[in-house]
Amino acid sequence: MSKFRVGYGYDVHQLVEGRKCIIGGVEIPNKVGPLGHSDADVLSHAIADAILGAAALPDIGHFFPNTSKECEGMDSQDILRRAVAEIEKLGYKLVNIDSSLIAETPKLSPHLADIKRTLAKTLGIAPEDVGVKATTNEKMGWIGRKEGLAAHAVCLIEKA
Numbered sequence: 001m002s003k004f005r006v007g008y009g010y011d012v013h014q015l016v017e018g019r020k021c022i023i024g025g026v027e028i029p030n031k032v033g034p035l036g037h038s039d040a041d042v043l044s045h046a047i048a049d050a051i052l053g054a055a056a057l058p059d060i061g062h063f064f065p066n067t068s069k070e071c072e073g074m075d076s077q078d079i080l081r082r083a084v085a086e087i088e089k090l091g092y093k094l095v096n097i098d099s100s101l102i103a104e105t106p107k108l109s110p111h112l113a114d115i116k117r118t119l120a121k122t123l124g125i126a127p128e129d130v131g132v133k134a135t136t137n138e139k140m141g142w143i144g145r146k147e148g149l150a151a152h153a154v155c156l157i158e159k160a
Contacts, residue, residue: 002159003158003159004095004156004157004158004159005054005055005056005092005156005157005158006054006154006155006156006157007049007050007051007052007053007054007055007154007155007157008049008050008053008152008153008154009045009046009047009048009049009050009051009052009053009151009152009153009154009155010046010049010150010151010152010153011042011043011045011046011049011150011151012042012148012149012150012151013034013035013036013040013042013148013149014034014035014147014148015032015033015034015035015105015146015147015148015149016032016033016034016035017031017032018033019032019033019034019035019040020033020039021033021034021106022034022039022040022041022076023041023042023043023101023106023108023111023115023149024041024043024044024111024114024115024116024118024119024132025041025044025075025076025077025080025115025118025119025122026111026114026115026118028106028108028111029106030105030106031105032105032146034148034149036066037066037068037071037072037073037074038064038071038072038073038074038075038076038079039073039074039075039076040076041076041077042101042149042150042151043099043101043115043119043132043151043153044076044077044079044080044119044122045060045076045079045151046099046151046152046153047080047083047097047099047119047123047151047153047155048060048076048079048080048082048083049153050097050153050154050155051080051083051084051086051087051094051155051157052083052086052087054087054092054155054156054157055086055087055090055092055157057086057087057090060079060083063079063082063083063086064079064082077118077122080119080122080123081122084123084124087157088160091159091160092157092158092159092160093157093158093160094123094124094125094155094156094157095125095129095155095156095157095158096125096129096130096131096155096156097119097123097125097129097130097131097153097154097155098131098133098153098154098155099130099131099132099133099151099152099153099154100133100134100135100151100152100153101132101133101134101135101149101150101151102134102135102136102137102143102149102150102151102152103134103136103137103143103149103150104136104137104139104143104144104145104146105146105149108134109134112132112133112134115132116130116132119132
């Protein structure tokens with residue numbers, strides 16, 4: 001078994017009116033927010049799946065099923081903390097995260113520093129070990145039509 005392992009995560013959520021827009025643990029003022037069973041934090045979900053996948057664990061749906069009443073409205077920072085705890089049980093520690101958000105709305109660049117700090121605190125790593133980038137889909141497809149948003153994430157874990 002390798003001392004270092006890489007994980008990849010991806011998540012998408014539809015945007016709808018009447019939902020808070022929480023991304024990377026930060027509430028962003030917006031007319032629409034992601035639809036989901038939890039707080040639908042697309043970035044935190046992608047990162048959690050990357051962390052779990054790096055240790056060859058099941059995805060977040062296994063740990064937090066969308067049929068569970070206990071998970072309804074759940075803060076995705078709790079999902080991230082659980083993902084880190086699960087890899088620590090196996091003797092791994094999180095080294096770093098890199099992520100990309102794809103959205104036409106909301107405009108994310110003014111919030112990236114707050115998102116980075118929030119994720120670092122939740123994950124128990126330094127802000128300089130959390131990469132968060134944002135881009136649009138150049139008005140193409142469902143993201144371009146502002147129907148949803150997506151996130152990709154990779155992480156490195158190390159056997160402690």
